[in-house]
Amino acid sequence: MKFTLCVWRQLNSDEPGSMVSYEVDGVSEDMSFLEVLDLLNENLVVRGEEPIAFDHDCREGICGMCALVINGVPHGPEPVTTACQLHMRKFTDGQTITVEPWRAAAFPVIRDLVVDRRSLDRVIQAGGFVSVNTGSAPDANALPISKDAADRAFEAAACIGCGACVAACPNASASLFVAAKVAQFAALPQGQPERLQRAIHLVEAMDREGFGGCTNHYECEAVCPKGIPVSFIAHLNRDFLKAALMSREVRDVPPAVEAEE
């Protein structure tokens, strides 16, 4: 197969970027989309040009590192599939394919297709966890959890934090991400003590990082590689409303600790 790739090239966050066209030949339909970028990069290196920088790690759809807007859709045309798991047989030979980075104020471009997604980490640091004492593992059934609750928590916990929801949202909102975290812990007994505070802290952190708000377009749900539904956003709204009206304290969250570079 042969393709024309139209790729966003940007040297660093200060330089302006632009779309650049490349021809790639000899693509097998069994290749993943990332392997096509690998192939193109090998050609670029041979020609003495700078290879295209892009994020990836596991290449099996679980780490959430790959982050490409392919032909105008985050993670490409195949539903519930990460870019690394997208195969070229889903495209037609000779097609022109555009490749862009996630675009959001909260995700500044570092280089080419690589964006800085630490804003999502800082949102998590603001409250996306449960505070429990560590120690030896508790007995498996000491804390009864219904199958329904466990399934719901698991459905939300499937979020790999890739940020496709932000990339797809016309408002670059991280609502689906935040909602998944809130719903995951809210379904479980361990999440109850901090439940309402968590909703407040995550929403405030999301705003602070410069993500937009939800206006119910539901584009996030359509591109989420883990199929996380927008009903979790309704859950977030519900917990937030309850927190706003019924909980007492609002702590100020300690400033997020930057990870070592």
Added chain:
Amino acid sequence: MIRLVRLFSTSVGDKLIVALTGGALLVFLLGHMLGNMTVFQGPDSLNGYAAWLQGHPLVWFFRFGLVAVFVAHVLVTVRLTKANRRARPVRYSRRVARQMSFTSRYMVLSGLVVMSFLAFHLLHLTFGVIQPEIYQLEDSQQRHDVYAMVVSGFRNPWIAGSYVLSILLLGLHLIHGAASLFQTLGINHESYTVLIRYGVYLLVTGIVLGYCSIPLLIFSGTVSLEGG
């Protein structure tokens, strides 16, 4: 109090305000529609209804409340829209929407249409600026002849047409708005998704048909100055 202000200034809090004010406006729209439909019962009904409203001890309370709710809806929306635009400073060169609806995409636009229609409507029938000649009429009981005003007003094809068009566009705002209201207030559960979806279509169709029937039936001559 400070805490409430802080929480209702977040993106989710703002959305809750938009939903609550939007819901209140929706209730008003329904009530206003039912009241207006007394026009079909003839001059006496509509003029009596109008006189009762004017003389109601709480009329100013409701007027101020309505204005406050409307202003809050618009101002908070403006704040949200600004923040949302800021969140995506660089646009995609190619972006294909997957399931975003036409109505959700044009909420600001349809909202602005509603706002300009509202201004026009108030100037027309509340302040009598647009057709002053029909505004000063009185009926046999010395009440403001709202019936004659409305019926003569909608005889004009431009007036009737612009009302119908505006109501249709308001319907677009309401289709997304009414469905969003549930999601924003946290009501989303697979066992009543279908109920909400079709309930919203039914409600909005009812509102649009109810309001449009007035100018349409008057313009077509079904409802005339003599009543009935």
